[in-house]
Each structure stands twice: as structure tokens, then as C-alpha cells.
Amino acid sequence: MQLLDGKYTAEQIKAEIAEEVVRIKARGGKIPHLAAVLVGNDGASETYVAAKVTDCKQVGFDSTLIRLPADISEETLLGHIDQLNRNPDIDGFIVQVPLPEHIDETRVTLAIAPEKDVDGFAPASVGRMCLGLPTFISATPNGVMELLRRYNIETSGKHCVVVGRSNIVGTPMSILMSRNSNPGNATVTLVHSRTPNMVEICQSADILIVAIGKPDFITADMVKQGAVVVDVGITRVNDSSRASGFRLVGDVHFESVKEKCSFITPVPGGVGPMTRASLLQNTLKAQTLRPQI
Secondary structure (H helix, E strand, O other), rough: EEEOOOOHHHHHHHHHHHHHHHHHHOOOOOOOEEEEEEOOOOHHHHHHHHHHHHHHHHHEEEEEEEEEEOOOHHHHHHHHHHHHHHOOOOOOOEEEOOOOOOOHHHHHHOOOOOOOOOOOHHHHHHHHHOOOOOOOHHHHHHHHHHHHHHOOOOOOOOOOEEEEOOOOOOOHHHHHHHOOOOOOOOOOEEOOOOOHHHHHHHHOOOOEEEEEOOOOOOOOOHHHOEEEEOOOOOOOEEEEOOOOOOOOOOEEEEHHHHHOOOOOOOOOOHHHHHHHHHHHHHHHHHHHHHHHH
């Protein structure tokens, strides 16, 4: 068994981006600028956004954090998004989710200009991804693809099973793995909560990508010997033995599954760092390829 080390790989990607920023500066080009909109004071969101600001500093990007109160009206938030769409200095921006319940996340997503949609969530971005056109691919699926690419995982002709059908991970992941590309060219099955024979389907997977949001959901009996296992999930579970009172676990029962697979992502340190690195890749793309998107 070999670990798919997302933390190490993400650092490699960030070093490559930093080198490109140096080249951009040398030729007098514009430094990529990422903005993040944070509504309210959700603890997890605060942590995620702070990490993204740190990442920008590490690679030499400019960054802007826009903090807005939790009771902001939807119309006022949309006004801020319109300003970001029109600001030529901002190459891309994200609106951190979850948003307060009184705000329609779909309406917010639709308001983001496609050429600045570095999260890759907007319908235009998803549609262009499906057609293989230049676009921003959602950071987590793109991070998984980059991890498979850099570890030279053979995907062509393999059976890939994606567990979970979310618009952010599962659905785009299934499309990317089936495209005529490398990684890609896999035969893909997408399973979800309504799939009656999920265990049998998972057992047939050469590549198993799990994003169902249920800790330790995939156990060893569901995994084919020698399979590649990518665990997208991350959940806090109580653990009195830890000083923090909790530990982080994925959707895959790591200790049992690692004995059967050829490659596996750890949690934490697997897909998470790749997601953050992919956001930086998208921001660089927004600055350099905007006319094509």
C-alpha cells in the first residue's frame, strides 16, 4: 500500500505556482488576485478562509478578505458580488459556504461571473467542463485528478466507482473520470443513497472515490484487492483521548482498507490540501486565461 500524499503534492504545486508568479512579476504582468467573501462567523469557514489567505501569501498572490455580517440581506450580498464581478483587479473570488439560512446559495452562485468563478460551481463552468472546454473545474474533483496524475495512476479502461452524487464533488468527479483525457477514460459507475447493490458495485471498483459524508462508511469488505481508494470525506468525531476532544476521520475506514488497496489517501493530509492547491491553480488560470473562459 502506498499513500497518495496530498499534503506533499500540494506543496509541490504551490512551489510551481510561486515560480510562475516570479516570472509574471519579471515581465511586468499582473499578480493574480483572489478575493474571499465570508458571511457571518462560522468557525469552520473562518478556518478555511484563513488557510486560503495564507496559501495566497505563500505563492505570492494578492488576496482580499471581505467580511460581512450574518444578518446581511441577500440583495446586499448580491450587490457585493456585482462589485467583485466588475472589479478588474480581482481575478477570481469565492463566496464561502455554508451561508446563513435566509440566503439562497443557488442565487448567489448564479450571480458570480463565469470568468471569475474559481470555485467552478456555476452552471457555465460545469457545462464547459462537460464539453471539455477551457473552464474552472471545482477544486476538490480537480485536486483528485491532479493527485492521480502525479502518482501516475492508470485510469484508462479501469472501472471507477464514485460514491456520492453531490454537485460539488461526486457528479463532476464522475464526468472527469469518464472524459477522453489522462487521467480519465475510465468506465464510471456513480452510486448513492438509493443504490440497492452498492456493496457489490464498490467491490468491483479498480478505483474507488468516496464522497458521501459518512465517517468510516467504506469498510474492507467493500474494497477490491489492489484497488486505488480516494477518500474525499472528512468528519470530526468525538475522541476523549485527544487533547482537542475530537479526531478527523474520512468516509473510508482507513485502518482496515489500507491492508487491501494499492494506493489510498490519508485523512487528513489527502484530498484536503489538494483542494486548496486547486483553488490557487484556478486563480492563476483566471489571471492568465480569462479571455478563453
